[in-house]
Amino acid sequence: MSACEFESLEKSLESHLPEAELAEVKRLLFGRETPKLALPSCAVEAAAERRFELKGYTFDAAQEQLRPPRRVRVGLVQHRIVLPTDAPILDQVGATHSRVGEIVEVAAMCGVNVICFQETWTMPFAFCTREKEPWTEFAESAEEGNTTRFCQELAKKYNMVVISPILEREELHSTLWNTAVVISNSGSVLGKSRKNHIPRVGDFNESTYYMEGDTGHTVFQTQFGKLAVNICYGRHHPLNWFMYSMNGAEIIFNPSATVGALSEPMWPIEARNAAIANHCFTCAINRVGTEHFKSEFTSGDGKKAHHDFGHFYGSSYVAGPDGSRTPGLSRTRDGLLVVELDLNLNRQVSDKWSFKMTGRYAEYAEKLGEAVRPDFKPKLIKE
Numbered sequence: 001m002s003a004c005e006f007e008s009l010e011k012s013l014e015s016h017l018p019e020a021e022l023a024e025v026k027r028l029l030f031g032r033e034t035p036k037l038a039l040p041s042c043a044v045e046a047a048a049e050r051r052f053e054l055k056g057y058t059f060d061a062a063q064e065q066l067r068p069p070r071r072v073r074v075g076l077v078q079h080r081i082v083l084p085t086d087a088p089i090l091d092q093v094g095a096t097h098s099r100v101g102e103i104v105e106v107a108a109m110c111g112v113n114v115i116c117f118q119e120t121w122t123m124p125f126a127f128c129t130r131e132k133e134p135w136t137e138f139a140e141s142a143e144e145g146n147t148t149r150f151c152q153e154l155a156k157k158y159n160m161v162v163i164s165p166i167l168e169r170e171e172l173h174s175t176l177w178n179t180a181v182v183i184s185n186s187g188s189v190l191g192k193s194r195k196n197h198i199p200r201v202g203d204f205n206e207s208t209y210y211m212e213g214d215t216g217h218t219v220f221q222t223q224f225g226k227l228a229v230n231i232c233y234g235r236h237h238p239l240n241w242f243m244y245s246m247n248g249a250e251i252i253f254n255p256s257a258t259v260g261a262l263s264e265p266m267w268p269i270e271a272r273n274a275a276i277a278n279h280c281f282t283c284a285i286n287r288v289g290t291e292h293f294k295s296e297f298t299s300g301d302g303k304k305a306h307h308d309f310g311h312f313y314g315s316s317y318v319a320g321p322d323g324s325r326t327p328g329l330s331r332t333r334d335g336l337l338v339v340e341l342d343l344n345l346n347r348q349v350s351d352k353w354s355f356k357m358t359g360r361y362a363e364y365a366e367k368l369g370e371a372v373r374p375d376f377k378p379k380l381i382k383e
């Protein structure tokens, strides 16, 4: 079986382990159980008809005396590109809007309050080709582009916050950015968060396409909690997550596009670790499928030129502050993961583990300030 046919670790364990052993393995792998969320039968039927995977889980928290539960439902959407990469651009974008629109409709049936799509969801992940045309033509205005208008309609219709990561064209400064547009459930554009760290690894050399983000670590206060977006490669940078958390993020989304050969061993760890370290929830989303490009390209690794750069392995999941996580969506199929979070869990875990209280950040800030200076001398003792 090839890596792009292997459906998921979870499925493999379930089909090979006896029940009692499976429960122990799951406890060790995923932490405290996130019970299955009962989803309406109309949603289950629609997902089957529309041929995507639908899964639901819950993270509960202890009942408190002074605060009522703060339950929020998030939806994570992963999907493959709908049309071939050489189809006309407007056809590709339109087909993807329709596909994602039908998934969002099911999310609405499941009572989702906040939905997030994968990185640059309207286009193939073409940066590996190093060609500018036609890929830069997918870039749109964050405020007035067709994709934002489409998401505003969804947000209003379903009373849902929509996080829409796109390739952004900023006409004013003739600049492209890798941007998540955050649309309030009222339908208005609440703001945008631009990707802070640009990969320079393998085929992910994206710095010639768009600039390092200038929106810092913005957090969006919504009716359903304080939300932040740490786009893809930003998940390798603990300080990036940390700063979103310092600005008050209760849920940090990580819309991504990444392939198996490069990052799969890191995937289950990084967003989960960020949830633990920052006493918050994190939502990791990755696209699925293998995308073929007409022109061959090399990967700077001494190997022959090729037409694709590997399998995007999906596996989207949600992690909680207590170290637990949901099982992932499949590695191969379009999917919607619906997860109910009680945001009270963040403070409960913070009060228990106190990472922020014990973090000694002022001392680290001072030392970090020294470490980045050109005259820095590492504190190293030698015999």
Ligand SMILES: NC(=O)NCCC(=O)O
Residues within 6 Å of the ligand: 119, 199, 204, 231, 232, 233, 234, 256, 257, 258, 259, 262, 263
């Ligand atoms: N899109 C993107 O930033 N990919 C980089 C690969 C990774 O971080 O796994």
